[in-house]
Amino acid sequence: MELLQRLKESIAWLGGALAALTAICYATGYYAFHAHLTMLGLGRVVDFKHEDMLLEGARFFFAVTAHLLQMVLALGAAGVSVLVLVALLGEIGPLARSARRVGEWLSAKRTELGAARPALKGTLLLTAVVILLIAHTDRFFYPLLALGRIDSLLFRTGVQATDDCRALIPLAGTGLPPAVAASLLMQGERCSVFLLAEFRRLLDGYLALLIAIGLAFSFNAAIRPQLLARGFRLVLAVYAMVYTLLLPVAFGILVRAAVYPVASLAFKEGPAVRGNLMTRNDKNLLLWLPAERKAMWYPSETVSTIQVIGQANLFLRPEGGAK
Numbered sequence: 001m002e003l004l005q006r007l008k009e010s011i012a013w014l015g016g017a018l019a020a021l022t023a024i025c026y027a028t029g030y031y032a033f034h035a036h037l038t039m040l041g042l043g044r045v046v047d048f049k050h051e052d053m054l055l056e057g058a059r060f061f062f063a064v065t066a067h068l069l070q071m072v073l074a075l076g077a078a079g080v081s082v083l084v085l086v087a088l089l090g091e092i093g094p095l096a097r098s099a100r101r102v103g104e105w106l107s108a109k110r111t112e113l114g115a116a117r118p119a120l121k122g123t124l125l126l127t128a129v130v131i132l133l134i135a136h137t138d139r140f141f142y143p144l145l146a147l148g149r150i151d152s153l154l155f156r157t158g159v160q161a162t163d164d165c166r167a168l169i170p171l172a173g174t175g176l177p178p179a180v181a182a183s184l185l186m187q188g189e190r191c192s193v194f195l196l197a198e199f200r201r202l203l204d205g206y207l208a209l210l211i212a213i214g215l216a217f218s219f220n221a222a223i224r225p226q227l228l229a230r231g232f233r234l235v236l237a238v239y240a241m242v243y244t245l246l247l248p249v250a251f252g253i254l255v256r257a258a259v260y261p262v263a264s265l266a267f268k269e270g271p272a273v274r275g276n277l278m279t280r281n282d283k284n285l286l287l288w289l290p291a292e293r294k295a296m297w298y299p300s301e302t303v304s305t306i307q308v309i310g311q312a313n314l315f316l317r318p319e320g321g322a323k
Helices: 002-040 050-090 093-116 120-149 178-185 188-218 226-255
Strands: 259-267 273-280 284-289 294-299 303-313
Touching: 002 050, 002 226, 050 188, 050 226, 120 178, 120 188, 120 226, 178 188, 178 226, 188 226, 259 284, 273 294, 273 303
Parallel strands: none
Antiparallel strands: 259 273, 259 303, 273 284, 284 294
């Protein structure tokens, strides 16, 4: 009976975990889809499919986990290399003695300074973390937040195609400004590698933020008074939460390609049309007509046949560019 009870508890726990994971994937996919469609200019036009949102959320978590794992392994390998180098240098007699004397001198100075000014260590630590946090917001958070201003790219005109995507990126500055990211997006598949690189850069900032949070909680006892330490932990937690919520938005804009099926619609009455099939339900279907630069809803009852002839990026042929 005890074994059966444990089995029931394990199944219940597993079911709850799967339900929570599904809800998280669904919410993440919703954010990514909404940001992607808003970037296109169809955020309030296209209906979301539940299975598509779940799949998009799973793709987001796979991309984030894979990159963070890669970076953690790289940092771990670098750390091991440094430890091996230190161990090898420690085998050299003069270097080992010099390092030991320097370590003893630094330890004595730290003890002397701590006894004379007990609050100095915590103050310096808090100041350093605040400066790093300000630098982090400038390099990572503000570029991430600015991506949400990109919208209605499908309806912009006068875009020239180019094979030199690097020429669109300014040499100075941190991250991709919204105008530059929009220009890269409107080049279709040609500049996708630079958009993916920007998303990975934002993930590097996320990893740095997680490491900073871990260090802040580890050295929490050194910060005085405790009320200040608690307030700082709260600010750091809120900042990390907002950064986390913005990552699916960046994924939907920078990573999710604007590739949709190319369909030819034949009607019971009237001429056939051809465009990108954006979405379809029981009553209607939405077709993007690139030549006319508009989206049209067609009642399903008026369509006799739908022929899908491939897939294409919505920005495959920017106006004025080469085909």
